[in-house]
Amino acid sequence: MSEPQRTRRPGGRSARVGAEVHRAVTDLIGERGYGNFTVGEVAVRAGVADSTVYRRWGSLEALLTDVALTRLNAQSPMPDTGNLVGDLRTYAAQVAREITGPDGLLLVRLAVALSSIGPQGLRARDDLRDERTRQLQSMLDRATERGERAPDALDVLDHILAPMYIRVLFGMELTPEYVDGLVDRML
Amino acid sequence: MSEPQRTRRPGGRSARVGAEVHRAVTDLIGERGYGNFTVGEVAVRAGVADSTVYRRWGSLEALLTDVALTRLNAQSPMPDTGNLVGDLRTYAAQVAREITGPDGLLLVRLAVALSSIGPQGLRARDDLRDERTRQLQSMLDRATERGERAPDALDVLDHILAPMYIRVLFGMELTPEYVDGLVDRML
Numbered sequence: 001m002s003e004p005q006r007t008r009r010p011g012g013r014s015a016r017v018g019a020e021v022h023r024a025v026t027d028l029i030g031e032r033g034y035g036n037f038t039v040g041e042v043a044v045r046a047g048v049a050d051s052t053v054y055r056r057w058g059s060l061e062a063l064l065t066d067v068a069l070t071r072l073n074a075q076s077p078m079p080d081t082g083n084l085v086g087d088l089r090t091y092a093a094q095v096a097r098e099i100t101g102p103d104g105l106l107l108v109r110l111a112v113a114l115s116s117i118g119p120q121g122l123r124a125r126d127d128l129r130d131e132r133t134r135q136l137q138s139m140l141d142r143a144t145e146r147g148e149r150a151p152d153a154l155d156v157l158d159h160i161l162a163p164m165y166i167r168v169l170f171g172m173e174l175t176p177e178y179v180d181g182l183v184d185r186m187l
Numbered sequence: 188m189s190e191p192q193r194t195r196r197p198g199g200r201s202a203r204v205g206a207e208v209h210r211a212v213t214d215l216i217g218e219r220g221y222g223n224f225t226v227g228e229v230a231v232r233a234g235v236a237d238s239t240v241y242r243r244w245g246s247l248e249a250l251l252t253d254v255a256l257t258r259l260n261a262q263s264p265m266p267d268t269g270n271l272v273g274d275l276r277t278y279a280a281q282v283a284r285e286i287t288g289p290d291g292l293l294l295v296r297l298a299v300a301l302s303s304i305g306p307q308g309l310r311a312r313d314d315l316r317d318e319r320t321r322q323l324q325s326m327l328d329r330a331t332e333r334g335e336r337a338p339d340a341l342d343v344l345d346h347i348l349a350p351m352y353i354r355v356l357f358g359m360e361l362t363p364e365y366v367d368g369l370v371d372r373m374l
Contacts, residue, residue: 033303105299105302108295108299108356109299111356111357112292112295112296112299112356115292115356115358116220122358125357125358126357126358128357129357129358129359157350157353157354158346158349158350158353158354158369159345159346159350161353162345162349162350162352162353162354163344163345163346163349163350165349165353166344166345166348166349166352166353167344167345167349169295169298169299169302170298170312170313170315170316171302171309171312171313171316172316182345
């Protein structure tokens with residue numbers, strides 16, 4: 001299908017195209033895994049022209065990253081409970097829920113896929129990492145501004161996120177006690 | 188090619204078949220990625236019958252796991268320096284070298300691939316994890332036998348291996364100081 005609805009208001013159409021393209025990508029990832037489909041196939045599935053996808057996202061890698069970030073931000077927005085331990089425990093519990101869910105290894109799978117497809121993939125992977133690190137750091141900066149002694153985002157990555165991801169990747173359970181324990185140990 | 192050399196002594200032939208099949212798997216992983224080839228394609232590439240592969244390994248998943256374990260064991264055998272901090276620093280440095288090398292994310296890629304292909308894949312992934320954990324635990328048990336206070340294998344996984352894997356997966360550098368720091372922090 002080409003673009004028959006060009007006369008509708010741009011905001012509405014733009015949001016609709018975004019949602020359709022995201023849905024198409026999510027479906028194709030579920031059916032075939034990352035990297036096993038093309039922009040053309042996404043466009044057909046979403047009912048838009050290839051050029052619409054290229055104009056808006058630039059590349060398949062950038063589109064995959066946008067879809068992943070949108071989902072991650074919806075699944076685990078940065079909490080703001082008013083204190084560091086509350087923020088970190090809430091965040092760790094959210095991530096634990098998310099990564100033990102049906103498409104839990106989204107971020108790991110995407111990073112593996114992006115690492116395998118050349119320079120554009122590596123750039124997309126770095127953008128994804130930098131954006132999530134920036135979000136995490138802003139939560140930690142709020143703690144510092146309140147006068148709390150906060151770790152930096154890389155400490156949280158190393159000692160809270162990394163163990164949870166690797167345990168899930170290798171089929172181990174994450175209990176709430178284990179997850180809280182990671183936070184307490186790091187602090 | 189079927190099996191023309193059946194009359195040679197079994198040990199020699201068996202070792203040769205093992206080496207050819209491992210080489211075929213390694214080449215196919217490099218060319219297509221995990222999961223994107225069949226036992227039949229491995230057999231053709233190795234110059235053996237499909238049935239030879241099935242008889243010896245049982246499934247593609249079990250074969251992939253065998254190849255990965257063989258490589259991991261060759262790249263990072265468990266050190267035995269006579270003390271825990273020496274063992275852990277040597278092991279961490281080996282793993283860091285291995286995972287920043289050309290096919291560094293072998294284990295992560297394999298775990299992702301095995302997690303995506305059903306129950307047989309999950310069993311192969313669990314076997315891989317259990318075998319590596321067992322090897323690591325035996326190094327730690329030697330420390331305990333010497334009277335040292337040793338962490339358990341899961342602590343090493345959580346706070347030394349997981350951060351290194353996740354950092355490499357997301358394109359971050361591992362300096363020797365960082366790697367030693369992970370060991371010191373855990374102990």
